[in-house]
Amino acid sequence: KAGVTQTPRYLIKTRGQQVTLSCSPISGHRSVSWYQQTPGQGLQFLFEYFSETQRNKGNFPGRFSGRQFSNSRSEMNVSTLELGDSALYLCASSSGTGALTEAFFGQGTRLTVV
Amino acid sequence: AQSVTQLDSQVPVFEEAPVELRCNYSSSVSVYLFWYVQYPNQGLQLLLKYLSGSTLVKGINGFEAEFNKSQTSFHLRKPSVHISDTAEYFCAVSEAGGGNKLTFGTGTQLKVEL
Numbered sequence: 023k024a025g026v027t028q029t030p031r032y033l034i035k036t037r038g039q040q041v042t043l044s045c046s047p048i049s050g051h052r053s054v055s056w057y058q059q060t061p062g063q064g065l066q067f068l069f070e071y072f073s074e075t076q077r078n079k080g081n082f083p084g085r086f087s088g089r090q091f092s093n094s095r096s097e098m099n100v101s102t103l104e105l106g107d108s109a110l111y112l113c114a115s116s117s118g119t120g121a122l123t124e125a126f127f128g129q130g131t132r133l134t135v136v
Numbered sequence: 137a138q139s140v141t142q143l144d145s146q147v148p149v150f151e152e153a154p155v156e157l158r159c160n161y162s163s164s165v166s167v168y169l170f171w172y173v174q175y176p177n178q179g180l181q182l183l184l185k186y187l188s189g190s191t192l193v194k195g196i197n198g199f200e201a202e203f204n205k206s207q208t209s210f211h212l213r214k215p216s217v218h219i220s221d222t223a224e225y226f227c228a229v230s231e232a233g234g235g236n237k238l239t240f241g242t243g244t245q246l247k248v249e250l
Contacts (some may be wrong), residue, residue, distance in 0.1 A: 026179070055236050065240035067228065078237045112179055118237045122187065127172075127179035 024049065024126035034134045040101040043131045047094050047115030053077075054096040056088060057123065059110040068111075072095055072119050081096050100133075108135045138163035138229050142241035149217055150249055157212040157244045166232040169210040171201055174224045174243075181183030183225075186210060195220070222248045 027046040035041050047054050055078075056068040067080040071090035088098040094115075100107055110132050113126040139157040141160045149155045161167060168187050184195025191203040203214045210227060226240040 047146050053236055055238075057238075057240075064242045065228075065238075067239065070236050074234070075216050078235045080200045082236075112238070114180075114238075123183075123236070124237060125238065126183055128179070129177070 026113055026126050028111075028128035028131050030114050030131060031129065032132050034040060034136060035103050037103055037105060038105050039050075040099060041133060042097050042099045043111055043113075043133070045096045045098075045113030045115070045128060047096070047113075048117075048126055051115040051118050053116040053123070054090055054094065055114045056096070056098050056117070057113055057114070058082075058114060059130070064106055065112070066086075066099065070119075077119060088119050091094070098115045103135045105135050107133065109133060138165075138167060138231055138239050140227050140229050140239055140241035142227055143246050144244050145242065146245045146247065148247045148249060150217055151235065152214050152216050155213065155217050155224050155246065157227075157246065158167070159210045159212065159241060161208050161210065161227075161229045163229060163231060168232070169201075169203060169231045170228040170230070170238065171195065171210075171212050172226045172228060172240075175192070176223075183212070191215075217248050219247065219248050219250070220247060 029044045038124045041098040053072045056072040069080040074090045085101045110128045110130045112130045137164045170185045171183040186203045194200045224243045228238040
């Protein structure tokens with residue numbers, strides 16, 4: 023079956039703009055989590071959605087938001103981009119919620135803010 | 137809150153030699169432990185996980201890890217590495233009842249040399 027699909031793979035934006043990233047989970051998976059990966063901060067949890075509800079949220083400013091649709095596809099949005107938002111954004115999908123279900127990661131969207 | 141420490145940022149090793157990547161964690165509640173591998177420009181792939189039971193866990197590609205509760209460690213080992221094992225390895229923890237949120241260490245770059 024198809025894996026986790028993240029679009030676009032690469033993105034270049036200007037400071038102050040906003041951006042929307044998309045994640046299509048594995049068919050049948052209802053949980054989607056987002057992570058930011060940077061050389062300085064490593065992998066940091068952004069938020070988790072399960073059945074269209076945000077279940078968990080990391081320590082990021084309100085400029086970072088997300089949502090999940092009825093087909094489990096998820097989007098995350100970053101408004102008023104800053105240079106420090108340049109990162110690889112990873113999405114992970116799971117069939118359920120909790121450590122008993124494995125998280126499958128997409129290849130990520132590399133965002134560059136100039 | 138939980139945290140993960142990977143003391144070695146880089147580990148060089150010759151092909152066919154054994155390797156150990158160290159991971160220590162901190163948490164006030166029960167945890168589940170994971171090791172992920174990331175190849176260049178790729179997402180994360182699960183190598184193995186510890187949920188409960190036997191403290192020695194075997195994973196894919198010949199890797200294994202041992203959970204040591206008294207030392208709060210979960211070190212990853214492989215008896216004989218191959219060039220193709222060159223990648224970045226991340227230790228991660230999730231807390232019981234914490235949903236799918238993973239807290240990652242800063243990663244260890246394993247470089248296998250001929």
